[in-house]
Structure formats: C-alpha cells, structure tokens
Amino acid sequence: MVTVEPNPLDGIVEGTDEGELIDEEYDGDPEGDKVDSGDNIFSDDPADEDDDIIEAGGGNDTIIVGQGDDVVDGGDGDDLIDTGNGDLKPDLGFPNDDGTPVPGFPFGFPADDDPDNDLDFVDGGAGDDTISTGDDADTIIGGTGNDVIDGGIDDDEISGDEGTDRIVGGEGNDLIKGGDGDDTIYAGNDPDLGLDQLNIEDDGSNPFFPADPRPDNGMDTVFGGEGNDLIFGADDDDELYGDEGNDTIDGGIDDDLIDGGVGDDSLLGGTGNDTIEGGDGNDFINAGRNADTVDGGDGNDTILGENGADVLSGGDGDDFIDGGTGDDTLNGDGGNDLILGSTGDDVIDGGDGNDTIDGGNGGADIMSGGADRDLFVNVDAGEVVDGGSEGDDFDTLDLRGSAPANGSLEVVFDNPDSDGNGFDGVVNYFDQNGDAVGQLTFTNIEDVIPCFTPGTLIATPTGERRVEDLKPGDRVITRDNGIQEIRWVGHRQMSGEELADAAHLRPVLIRQGALGKGLPERDMLVSPQHRVLVADNKTALYFDESEVLVAAKHLTDMEGIDVVEVSETTYIHVMFDQHEVILSDGAWTESFQPGDMTLGAMGDAQRAEILELFPELETVDGIASYASARRSLKKHEAKLLTQ
Numbered sequence: 223m224v225t226v227e228p229n230p231l232d233g234i235v236e237g238t239d240e241g242e243l244i245d246e247e248y249d250g251d252p253e254g255d256k257v258d259s260g261d262n263i264f265s266d267d268p269a270d271e272d273d274d275i276i277e278a279g280g281g282n283d284t285i286i287v288g289q290g291d292d293v294v295d296g297g298d299g300d301d302l303i304d305t306g307n308g309d310l311k312p313d314l315g316f317p318n319d320d321g322t323p324v325p326g327f328p329f330g331f332p333a334d335d336d337p338d339n340d341l342d343f344v345d346g347g348a349g350d351d352t353i354s355t356g357d358d359a360d361t362i363i364g365g366t367g368n369d370v371i372d373g374g375i376d377d378d379e380i381s382g383d384e385g386t387d388r389i390v391g392g393e394g395n396d397l398i399k400g401g402d403g404d405d406t407i408y409a410g411n412d413p414d415l416g417l418d419q420l421n422i423e424d425d426g427s428n429p430f431f432p433a434d435p436r437p438d439n440g441m442d443t444v445f446g447g448e449g450n451d452l453i454f455g456a457d458d459d460d461e462l463y464g465d466e467g468n469d470t471i472d473g474g475i476d477d478d479l480i481d482g483g484v485g486d487d488s489l490l491g492g493t494g495n496d497t498i499e500g501g502d503g504n505d506f507i508n509a510g511r512n513a514d515t516v517d518g519g520d521g522n523d524t525i526l527g528e529n530g531a532d533v534l535s536g537g538d539g540d541d542f543i544d545g546g547t548g549d550d551t552l553n554g555d556g557g558n559d560l561i562l563g564s565t566g567d568d569v570i571d572g573g574d575g576n577d578t579i580d581g582g583n584g585g586a587d588i589m590s591g592g593a594d595r596d597l598f599v600n601v602d603a604g605e606v607v608d609g610g611s612e613g614d615d616f617d618t619l620d621l622r623g624s625a626p627a628n629g630s631l632e633v634v635f636d637n638p639d640s641d642g643n644g645f646d647g648v649v650n651y652f653d654q655n656g657d658a659v660g661q662l663t664f665t666n667i668e669d670v671i672p673c674f675t676p677g678t679l680i681a682t683p684t685g686e687r688r689v690e691d692l693k694p695g696d697r698v699i700t701r702d703n704g705i706q707e708i709r710w711v712g713h714r715q716m717s718g719e720e721l722a723d724a725a726h727l728r729p730v731l732i733r734q735g736a737l738g739k740g741l742p743e744r745d746m747l748v749s750p751q752h753r754v755l756v757a758d759n760k761t762a763l764y765f766d767e768s769e770v771l772v773a774a775k776h777l778t779d780m781e782g783i784d785v786v787e788v789s790e791t792t793y794i795h796v797m798f799d800q801h802e803v804i805l806s807d808g809a810w811t812e813s814f815q816p817g818d819m820t821l822g823a824m825g826d827a828q829r830a831e832i833l834e835l836f837p838e839l840e841t842v843d844g845i846a847s848y849a850s851a852r853r854s855l856k857k858h859e860a861k862l863l864t865q
Contacts, residue, residue, distance in 0.1 A: 231255050233263040234275045241281025241299060257287050282349070291341040291358075300349040300367070305342040305356055346371075350385075359394070364401070372412065373398075382407075382447075391442055400447040404467075409442035410456025410474070446471075450485075455492070464489075468503070473510070482507075486521070495530075500537065509534065513548075522557070527564075536561075540575075545582070554579075554592070563587050572596050574613065581605055591617050591666075598667075600624065603651040603660020609644060609667045617644065618669040625710035625797075626653050633714045644668035645720065654694060668724060678746060680796075681805035689794050689806070698796075701755075701803035701810055702851060714793045721787070726750065728785050729793075730774035732809075736782030743808030749793045750775035750785065753854060755803055755810035756863060764862045771803075771812055771852045776860035801851040812851065 235255045237244055244250075246258045255261060260271040272290030280298045287294065287305050294303055342360040344353055350367045356374040364371055366384045373380050376394040383401040390408045391398050400407055440458035450467045455474040462471050464483040471487065473480050476494040486503040491510035498507055500519040507523060509516050513530040518537040525534050527546040534543050535553040544562040545552050552561050554573040561570055563582035570579055570587060576595040581587045586604040593613030599620045601607060609617025625631045635647040649662040679686040681699045692698070696708050721728050732746045737754065748754075753771040761770050777783045795814035796804075802813040855863075 231261055231263055233261075234277055237276075237278040237281070237283055237285075237297070239280035241283050242278075243284045243286075244276060244278060245284075245286040258289055262290075287342075291343075293343040294345070296344070296346045296349070296351055296353075296365070298348045300351065301346060302352040303344055303346065304354045305344060305360065364389075368403075386449075391444075393440065395441045396443070398442065398444045400445065400449070400451050400453075402448045404449045404451060405446060406452045407444055407446065408454045408456065409444050409460055409462070410440055410454070413454070446483075455480075459494075464501075473498075482519075491516075500525075504539070518543075518555075527552075531566075536573075545570075549585075563589075572610070576614075598664075601649075601662055603649075603662055605662050607662065607664040607667065609665065611644075611666050615644070615666075616668045617666060619649075619664055619667045621649060626651055626659060631710060631713075635715055635720070644724075656693075669727065678748070678794075678806050679744075679808075689796065690792070692796060698798075698802075698804055700798070700813075701805075703800075703802065706798050706802060709797050709799060711794065711796055715790070716793070717790045718787075721791070728787060729791050730778065731784055731786045732774065732777075733782035736780060737809055741809040742806070746807040746809065747786075747791065748774050748806075748811070753812045755812075755852065758863075760863050765853065765855070765859070767853050769852055771850065771854045772860045772863065773854075776855065776857050777864060779861065779864035801849070803851050 230253055232253045233255060235244060235257055236251050242250060244257065248257060257274050258272045262271050262273050274287055274290060274292045276285060276287065276294045278285055278295065278297045278301060282299045283296060283301045285294055285296065285301060285303045292305055294305065296303055341358050342355045344355060345363045346353055346365040346369055348366045350369060351364060352370045353362055354372040354374065355362055357376060359377045360373060362371055362373060362378065362380045364382045364387055368385045369382060369387045371380055371382065371387065372390040372392060373396055374392045377396060378391060378394060379397045380389055380391065381399045381401060382389050382405055384403055386403045387400060387405045389398055389400065389405060390412045392411055396409060398407055398409060440456060441460060442455065443461045444453055444463065446453055446464045446469050448466045451464060451469045453462050453469065453471045455462050455472060455478050457475045459476045459478060460473060461479045462473060463481045464471055464487050466484045468485045469482060469487045471480050471482065472490040473492045473496050475492060478491065478494060478496045480489050480491065480496060480498045482489050482501045482505050484502045486505060487500060488506045489498050489500065490508050491498055491514050493511045495512045496509060496514045498509060498514065498516045500507055500523050502520045504521040505518060505523045507516055507518060508526045509532055510528055511530060513532060515533045516525055517535045518525050518541055520538045522539045523536055523541045525536060525541065525543045527534050527544060527550055529547045531548045531550060532545060533551045534545060536543050536555050536559050538556040540557045541554060541559045543552050543559065545564050545568050547565045549566045550568045552568060552570045554561050554571065554577050556574045558575045559572060559577045561572060561577060562580045563570055565583050565585055567585045568587045570589045572579055572590065572592040574593045577591060578597045578599065579589050579591065580600045581589060581602060582600065588606045589598060590608045591610040593610055595614055596609055596617045597620060598607050601624050607619060621631055632650040633647065634650065635645045644666050646665045650658060651660040653659050678689045680689050680692060683697055683699065683705055692708055692711055694708050694710050697705050698708060700706050716727065729747045730750050732742055734742060734744050751773055753773050755769055756772050757769040761767050778785060797814040803810050804813055
C-alpha cells in the first residue's frame with residue numbers, strides 16, 4: 223500500500239501585517255507557498271503552474287510577481303504591486319503588440335506569444351498603493367487611498383475607487399473608472415516616457431510623423447467619476463466622460479466622444495472629428511482641429527471651433543460661440559448668446575433670447591436671429607440676414623464699420639416685413655469711386671441705426687452743405703480735429719406708416735434756439751438716438767465735465783424739443799476716421815460713432831486698410847483712443863440738465 227502525503231500548500235501566498243517584500247524569493251508563507259514556483263494547486267494544466275494568489279495583509283508591502291495569471295490583494299497599507307510584463311518586452315509606448323515595427327523606426331518588439339498568460343487581478347485595498355500590471359488584459363482595483371496605477375499593455379479594466387489617483391491605461395482598449403476624488407487619468411501611455419504623441423496625423427499626411435498602423439489599439443473608455451478630474455485621451459477613438467465635478471478633458475488624437483457631465487468643465491477635442499457635450503455647468507470647449515460637433519448643454523458656455531466645418535450648439539444659457547475657420551453651422555439655442563462666424567461661409571441661428579451675431583471676416587454668411595431682440599454686426603456684401611419674428615421681436619442691423627474702404631453704403635427698404643413691425647430690404651455697397659460692389663439682403667429687421675435727416679446743413683470749409691449731398695472724401699469742419707474727410711455715408715428711408723408702427727424711431731425736432739444761445743440756427747430734425755453737445759454750468763456741476771453728449775430723445779423735457787409725427791423721413795449717418803463733433807445747423811452734434819467694434823471683428827480688407835491708415839490701432843491703447851468724443855449721458859443723468 224502506497225501512502226500519499228497530503229499537500230501542505232493551500233495555494234495562497236500570504237503576507238503578514240508587518241509589511242514585507244513578496245516576490246519569488248519570499249518564504250514567509252506559513253504553508254510554504256511561493257511566487258512563480260510552479261506550485262499552483264488549483265489546476266493540473268502546466269500552463270497555469272505560475273498562476274498565483276497573493277494576500278499581502280496589512281502593512282506597507284512590495285509585491286512583485288512575474289509569469290502567470292495572478293490575483294493580488296494588497297490589503298491595508300501603502301503597497302507597491304508589480305505583476306510584471308509576462309513574455310513581452312517592457313512597454314515603451316509603441317503601438318504594435320503583434321511584433322511589427324513602427325513605420326519610420328528601424329526597430330520593433332517581439333510579438334506576444336500568449337496574450338492570455340498574464341491576466342492579472344489586483345486589488346490594492348486601503349492605502350496609497352502603486353500598482354503596475356504590465357502585459358495582457360488585467361483587472362485593477364485601487365481601493366481607497368491615493369493610488370498610482372499603470373495598466374500596461376492590452377485591454378485593461380481599471381478602477382481607482384476613492385482617493386486622488388493617478389492612472390495610466392497604457393496600450394490597449396482600456397476601461398478606466400476614476401471613482402471618487404480628483405483623479406489624473408492618462409488613457410494612453412505614460413506621458414513621462416514622452417512617446418504617446420507618435421501619430422499626430424493618423425493618415426500619414428504629416429511628413430514628420432508616420433501613419434498609425436494600428437488605429438484600433440488605443441480605443442479607451444474613461445469615466446472620471448465624482449471630483450475634479452484631469453483626463454487625457456491620447457491616440458485613437460476614445461470615449462471620455464467627466465461625470466460630476468469641474469473636469470478637464472483632452473481628447474487628443476482621432477475621433478473622440480467627450481462628455482463633461484455635471485460641473486464647469488474644460489473640454490479640448492484635439493485633432494479628429496470629435497463629438498463633444500458640455501453637460502450641465504459653465505463649460506469651456508475648444509473643439510480643436512477638423513470637423514467637430516459640439517453641444518454646450520446647460521450653462522453659460524464658451525465654445526471655440528478652430529478649423530474645419532464645425533457644428534456648434536450653445537444649448538441653454540448665455541453662450542459665447544466662435545466658429546473659427548471653415549464653413550460652420552452655429553446655433554445659439556436658448557439664452558442671450560454672442561456668436562462669431564469668423565472666417566468661412568457660415569450658417570448662424572441665434573435661437574431664443576437676445577443674441578448678438580457677428581458675421582466675421584469674409585465669407586457669405588446666412589444669419590438668423592431667431593426669437594426675441596437680436597443684434598447683427600460686422601456684416602458684409604453677399605450675406606443674408608433674417609431677424610426673426612417670434613418672441614419679443616425687435617431686431618437691429620448695425621452697419622457701422624461695414625462699408626468698403628473709402629466707400630459707402632445705401633440702405634433700401636423694400637416693404638414692411640411679414641408681421642408688420644419691421645422691414646425687409648437690401649444694403650448696397652459702393653467703392654470709393656461710387657461703383658456698386660455687392661449687396662446684403664435683410665428681412666424682419668426693426669431698426670437700422672440712423673443719424674441726421676435731409677435738409678440738415680453741415681459746416682464745411684467751403685460753406686454749409688446739405689447732409690444728403692455729402693459723400694465719402696468730402697471735408698467737414700470738426701470741433702476737435704479741424705477739417706476731416708468723410709469715410710462713409712449711410713441712409714435709411716422711413717414712411718409715415720413705418721414710423722407709426724415704430725414710434726420709438728420717430729424723429730426729434732429741435733427748434734431754433736432750443737439749445738440756448740440761438741442754437742440751432744434753424745429748426746433741426748434728427749433721429750432720436752442722435753447726440754448733441756451740451757455745455758453749461760450744470761454739466762460742470764453734476765458731471766465735472768465742461769461738455770457732454772446727450773441723445774436727442776433724452777432732451778424732450780426741454781422746451782422746443784419734441785418727438786414729432788412726419789409723413790416720411792430719411793435718416794443719414796456720416797462717419798469719420800474717429801468719433802467727431804461737427805456743426806449741424808449751427809449746433810455742435812456728433813458724427814456716426816463706430817462704437818466698440820474691434821479690429822478682430824472686421825473684414826480682412828477693411829482691417830488692412832484701417833491699420834495702414836492708423837497703425838496705432840494695432841495696440842490696445844490705440845484702440846482705446848477711438849472712443850466717444852465726449853462722455854455720453856444716460857437717460858436719468860440727462861434729466862438733471864433738462865429739469
């Protein structure tokens with residue numbers, strides 16, 4: 223009879239609560255189990271002989287295992303766990319796990335002979351653990367504590383759990399969950415190696431970088447979890463979710479899906495045709511290169527399109543949207559949005575709310591304000607503007623600064639708009655020779671900012687001239703800068719019916735002498751927004767200014783100044799190199815003011831002309847010098863002068 227001695231091993235390499243080094247030399251297990259010693263009692267398959275189960279216990283342990291599909295429980299304490307790289311060379315961040323070399327590099331790495339022989343399961347437990355699993359598809363749980371985790375090669379599943387974790391997914395299509403805490407997650411390789419930007423252009427179009435031979439070996443899915451997370455997607459098509467917290471997410475290379483979730487997030491698309499959703503909160507979104515699709519979601523978002531034919535939607539909230547270069551589709555959705563078309567032939571829809579829509583530099587844009595009170599600026603010939611007719615309907619077309627260099631504009635109103643409270647028409651553009659160079663079409667516009675009316679006499683070096691006879695290049699006497707040339711002239715004709723429907727646009731009659739000292743010298747009819755110079759003891763007393771500008775509509779409490787009904791009128795505006803005060807019917811009044819329009823919002827040709835004439839405008843101080851010629855009083859301030 224043969225006596226079979228029982229196997230004293232229990233198949234588990236156990237540590238103590240003291241903290242120790244557990245590797246292939248470790249001999250502290252009570253039953254004699256060892257690491258990578260071929261003593262797996264749970265399988266008769268020789269391929270499984272080095273599959274270890276390690277329970278480190280308490281203490282700050284260092285656990286190093288090599289071959290086999292290992293299960294490691296670090297237990298409590300600050301542990302360092304390294305499950306090795308199996309039968310593959312160390313992971314240096316190159317994309318080819320099949321052993322093929324990277325194009326453009328004269329070396330490669332041997333293929334993984336068995337991609338299933340090093341499938342590790344690691345639970346770091348409590349404490350600040352450092353875990354590195356190396357080759358094959360591993361499962362890693364960081365546990366509580368501030369962990370450092372590197373999944374290494376192949377398709378890993380990593381959970382950081384609680385704590386401020388640093389997680390590197392490495393090569394492969396990884397699933398990473400940051401868990402609670404402010405985590406830093408690199409879906410690709412460790413940036414400290416400096417090798418994860420290998421394929422800047424996956425198609426090889428960049429001569430400095432080869433094409434990506436494996437565009438499907440880094441398609442990671444990342445959930446940041448609660449906390450303010452920092453997430454990097456790196457190469458290939460990733461899905462990156464910030465979840466709750468103020469997260470920063472960089473999609474990196476290829477066509478990524480990025481969702482900021484709840485919180486004020488910063489989302490960067492990088493290269494590729496990305497889909498980005500801001501979610502709740504006031505988000506900053508830079509879609510990056512190529513044709514991206516962005517939805518800002520709830521909150522006051524900032525969305526930048528950069529190049530490519532982007533589709534950018536602000537969602538609810540007061541959003542800022544800049545389409546960048548390319549033929550973009552820009553939707554403000556709800557809220558009071560500021561939308562910039564920048565360059566390209568853009569399609570812009572303001573949606574609900576009081577939006578400001580800027581056509582940008584060049585391109586034939588199609589702009590729609592949607593519902594409520596919208597303002598259209600920086601428009602150009604060839605464009606189409608529709609103010610919309612829903613909501614609190616009062617839309618303004620601002621033509622300031624849009625005339626060709628040394629040219630002029632002509633506004634022609636065709637008829638009232640479809641709902642009867644605004645106008646349809648065209649704006650004709652003329653060059654410095656008076657030749658037509660283009661046309662803008664507008665519909666459902668309630669206001670085109672006006673100025674003087676015909677018959678007003680303007681002082682010039684050769685005597686007074688009717689304002690309707692002035693044209694660009696004519697010289698006019700100014701209060702501050704002597705004789706100046708006119709840069710452009712605009713017109714708006716209004717019928718009696720139109721004025722009846724828009725009472726706020728009725729002209730203001732300033733009778734002879736109503737401004738004092740016999741001024742104006744004759745009755746003067748101006749638009750309600752036109753500002754006149756007031757200089758008396760009250761201006762110095764109340765505003766510490768010897769001279770101020772007051773809109774005509776704010777002077778109607780004064781005797782001899784009234785809003786009047788007329789059968790029709792034409793408003794004319796005259797603009798110079800800078801805001802001027804000029805003599806009209808003997809009284810000092812303002813010229814047309816470009817306002818705060820920045821050079822960046824102007825067309826390329828116009829901006830080049832202005833910078834050639836005024837190079838100081840290239841500086842912030844130079845731009846500031848082109849402000850209003852005088853302080854402009856608000857309505858309640860003007861009452862101090864009119865009572």
